[in-house]
Amino acid sequence: MARAGGERSQRREGPECGRAGARAGRPGLSLSRSLSQQQQPRLGRRDFRLARYPSNHPKRSASGRGSKGRGGSSRPRRQLPEAFPGRSKPHRGALLRRLRPAALPGRSPASPQPAVPDCGRARSLAGAPVLPSSDRLGVPSVRRSAVAGVRARAMAAVELFSHPALLTRYRAGLCSAAALALLLITGLTYVPPLLVAYRSHGFWLKQSSYREQPTVRFRYEVLFVATTGPSPGSFLAWSTFPAFNRLQEDRLRVPLLSAREEDKNQDGKMDQLHFKLELPLQPTEHVVGVHLILLFSYQLYRMSTLVMQSMAFLQFFSPVPGSQLYMNGDLKLNQRQLLNHCGLDTRYNVSVVNGTSPFASDYDLMNIIAAYRERNVTTVFSDPNPVWMTGRVTDTPFIINATIRYPVEVILYQPGFWEMIKFAWIQYVSILLIFLWVFGRIKMFVFQNQVLTTTPVSPVLPVSPVLSYKLHQS
Structure with missing residues (x-):
């Protein structure tokens, strides 16, 4: 009992107990409490109490035989709790043999061995090094510390590259x-x-183009001047503007007109204009030159909406008097400025000829052509291929036959922001x-x-x- 009491006092000493046991240098100590702690989940409370004493201790033997307690009175034996419900109870002898410390050299198994208290750290036999739990598991502690340090530094750094x-x-x-x-x-x-x-x-797309057939309609507005001689006043004139006709006086000659627009491909847009003018002449009059202005309405709709009034200027001169003039050409769009990619453009939606003006200067061909050429977007009668016919019979009119086609145009426009980015991005990504x-x-x-x-x-x-x-x- 005294030894057991000393063991209890030594167990309460805390951290100093480990060092005291190590200085004692007793090689026969066993980890009875450590072993009992490992077996504690599977044993009852009484078996844990008995495991603290050596196998030959009087308390263990007395308790095993059911001896009487203090005062000679017999106490009833306590029932061991079941560590595993539903299983058969293990034999007490087997439990004690499992908890019995192993025999050491130079000491018999039955000899009493003083128990060394455990201070919460794993201990070995005296003289053996104290190993951490990681070494018992087979993983070196130094290696685990190094791996943990590398991982900590990697977590603190920034990921630069991965593949x-x-x-x-x-x-x-x-x-x-x-x-x-x-x-x-x-x-x-x-x-x-x-x-x-x-x-x-060509990185930034500064201009782009698209094809579109314009919507062209003849306005049935005409200004016609026929030259009959080399003198300044030798001409005949007529127009659809009453103010111009009043200024001509005796030089006014009314012709016979016929015009027909044709949609050849039935797409809802006119493709060409057939124009015919018959000018009556006296037997002594001869035509050596022609000036003809035809006015049109010209519209584009695909990108930006362009609405304007344009003209086709036809002229021809010959030293030999003629009887008939034939022309066949295209009404082409002439651009000196790029159109916008969107929006409505009506800058030139005004008449080329100011038909309400009473002044003769407004009907002068040079002034009309000069004002028209000031525009940035115009139409031109191109490739007329004129055919001049001579030998007019007396009392027959002078005839002008003209075929004006409305071809599909290549429209130049300034691209928008997203179109510029699209073409720039294609070039950049390809490189x-x-x-x-x-x-x-x-x-x-x-x-x-x-x-x-x-x-x-x-x-x-x-x-x-x-x-x-x-x-x-x-």
Whole structure:
């Protein structure tokens, strides 16, 4: 009892008890309490109390025989609690043999062994080194500490590069040489393609074009002047403007007109105009030159809406008097300025000839042509291919036959912002792909071969459930 009481007092001493036991140098100590703690989940409270004493201790033997207690009175034996409900109770002798300390050299198993108190840390026999729990599991503690330090530094750094094929992420600090090199490589990857695309011309789309057949309609407004001689007043004139006709006096001659527009492909837009003018002449009058102005309404709708009034100017001169003039040409659009990509443009939706003016200067052909050519968007009667016929019979009129076609036009316009970005992006990306491939290989070589110091972090692969079980030898 005294020894048991001493063991209890030694167990309460705390951290000093371990050092005292180590200084004692007793090689025969066993970890009876440590063993009882390992068996505690499977044993009852009484078996844990008995495990504190050696096998030959009077209390263990007395309790095992059911001896009487203090005063000679017999106490009823306590029932051991079931560690595993539903199973048969283990034999008490088997439990005591499991808790009995192992025999050491030079000491019999039945001899009493003083118990060394446990202070919360694992102990071994005297003279053996104290090993941490990681060594008992087979993983060196130094290696685990190094791995933990590397992971902590990798978590503090920034991920600079990763590649799906490498399955490794490379980390480094923001101010490290690897981060500066990565910044330089990134700049060399994205900036030079922009310079190459810009210096190769055509990077920004400044103008674009599209094809459209305009909507052209003849306005049935005509100004006609026929030259009959070399003298300044030798001409005949007529127009659809009453003010101009009043200014002509005796030089006014009313012709016979016929006009017909034709839609050949049945698309809802007129394709050509057939125009015929018959000018009656006296037997002594001869025509050596013709000036003819035909006015049209011209409209475009595909990109920007352009509405304007235009004209076709036909003229021809010959030293030999003629009887008939034939022309066949196209009414072409002439642009000195790009159209907008959207919106409504009605700047030139005014008459080419000011038919309400009472002044003769407003009907002068030079003034009309000069004012019309000031426009940035006009129409021109191109490729007329004139045919002059002579030998007019007496009392027959002078005839003008003209066929004016409305062809499909190539419209020039200034592209919008998103269209410019689209074409610039195509050129930039086509050059960027080459730089991305080249510098991608360079980055992979630098980080994979550790040309610059980084911390590679490999992914933690899941452990196979087959390898997680302990193999037992048969």
